[in-house]
Amino acid sequence: MRPADGLLRLVRGAARRPRPVLLLVAALCAAGTVAALGLHPSAATSTLAGRSSVTYEATERFRERFGDHAIVVLARGPLQQLVLTENLGRLLRLEGCLSGNRPAGQPATGGERGPCAQLARSRPVQVVYGPGTFINSAVGEIQDQLKRRLDAKAGEAEQAAGAARALARRQGKPRADQERLARSAEQLVYAQLVRDLLALNLKYGLGVDETPRLDDPDFVATLVFDPSRGATTPKARFAYLFPSSQSAAIQVRLKPGLGDRERERATALVRAAVQLPEFELRNAQGYTVTGVPVLAEDLADALAGSAARLGLIALVVMAAVLALVFRRRLRLVPLAVALGAVALTFGLMALVGAPLTMASIAVLPVLLGLGVDYAIQYQARIGDPPTAAGAERAAITAVPTIATAALATAAGFSVLLLSPVPMVRGFGLLLVAGVGIALALALTGGTAALVT
Structure with a gap:
């Protein structure tokens, strides 16, 4: 059987039983939406370097030996105020809190529900380097x-x-x-x-x-x-602890085996710990929490927020364009088809456990555009008003051409699978899957919606 015959059968089945098909497609899209909402943003190094690459293996060996990337807590203020006053004792106690060390027989700083007690229970930190400990x-x-x-x-x-x-x-x-x-x-x-x-x-x-x-x-x-070098200038060999005469650095290295959620939790606890009044510095500017894990967490939060904003903007733009340009009844059906394709694609992505990366978010507007394109081409050939007979005629005359265009598009995107960067490969795979889902949904759900 030729591929065109299979597509024709899809269209005929949807045209003859539009309501059951429409209900099935709606249920699948709803399930895909629920699954997609569970996607977890990730900016892990595994999305940038292949696990079999020399760079990734070297990075993993470094992490196993010295701990994960460091969360850096920068104490800001004149260095003399930081180390020659009672602030040094506060830094030492903060470092003990961050390392998960709890004095025997004493209550944890901040209480049993505070960040110090939680760090002591979960033990996500491998080692802490800081001025107080040094x-x-x-x-x-x-x-x-x-x-x-x-x-x-x-x-x-x-x-x-x-x-x-x-x-x-x-x-x-x-x-x-x-x-x-x-x-x-x-x-x-x-x-x-x-x-x-x-x-x-x-x-x-x-x-x-x-x-x-x-x-x-x-x-x-x-x-x-x-x-x-000056009365307030720290010794050069201690630059990893005292970067300048206006700061001191605490490096918190997490354990290498932490998952994304555990790493995010540890970062949040570090941020909460430096806000405790017991560690507040006197005559200094306070603390700044930074480092690769912090940036990764902020990037993941930005990814989640940008995905929602990007989807909403694309939805509004597509709806406006269809309302102004596509002079047909049911002019928003192509947009519904495209949204369904996005829901199914990202839902499938969640089911296989793939992370939400910067590249996968870029799939959203591309897939919306392609889904609307396939649905418009198909709907324009069905006729107005749309009928089951018109759908079958379009399946015979137009669908092979649309399918060929979709196949060529997917073939072009499949070149991305040759990239050595996992994020780029995931982007290409998601686009290829999305093109197939968008075409199938246009021929089934689109047909059912038009002829119902």
Whole structure:
């Protein structure tokens, strides 16, 4: 059987049983609309690079090792106000909240329903790098280093005292002299320790008898700032934490296995956390949340909004054009056919689990235009008023030509399937499917609507 014979049978069946066909098409379009409303916008990297590509595989290896793309929380304000005041403690507590660390036996900041408690329960964050954590870790590391030196010198002093005492004993000196020489050996070792500690304290701006503390401005200033470049200029090697003298950056790396919805939820919790009054900065401009996950979420929201606006604008424009130009009865039937094709195409897209991308949204006006075009060409050949006999004549004389045009259009769009970019391939596949659905709907639902 030739393809034209199959199309002719479609038209005859719709013309002879218009009401059942129209009800079936309406039900399918309604189901497609409901399914399409469940489409989830996505700006994931998998829509831009094929999963088998070297770039995608390298990106995945990076994510598995270091975490997903970082959400960046930028604390804005003079750096001296951020790290040399009580703001540093607020940054440290914020970083603990974002990492999902909850102090044992203490209520979560913001309450059990707040973002900190939710981050602690869901654990979407792999690691957090920030100024508070860095300086606090430096304090702990230096204190540990001092303790190790003290322990080592205590052992050396004991060994030196024992060696001096043994030497004095072999020389036949009295016990008092033995103890005096042992104490002298101990004091010599501890004098070396004092010299080392003075050098270390001088390096970090500490007093003679001080140890590093998070709330010690002199220590923090010596650690963070580079006097050779200016009193307020941070050291270049800490640029990932202190990008400038007016900001500090907290990097929140999410776990690599999160889905789109989990990533969006984590981003929303980070945004909510920085708004808590407990983390409000004093004498600073506040926080800015940015980074790839944030941009992806905003882009996804923009995609969802733009799809609705684009569809509404296209609908109004098409309706106006048909009302002014297409001088036929039932002049809006082609628009209804095109809308049905869009609903079925995007509903099918939702059923197979395809994401809503920037490219797939661009299908909307293209498919509306093609659907209206096929329906107008077909309706114009049926005659006015439309009848079942006119539909069958159009099926014999005009449908093969319309189908050939649709086939050529689909063949042209199918070239996009050769693209290495998944988003472009999805765009082409959606257009090819949409062309077929639009043609089939024009011949079935369009026929049934016209002859009913």
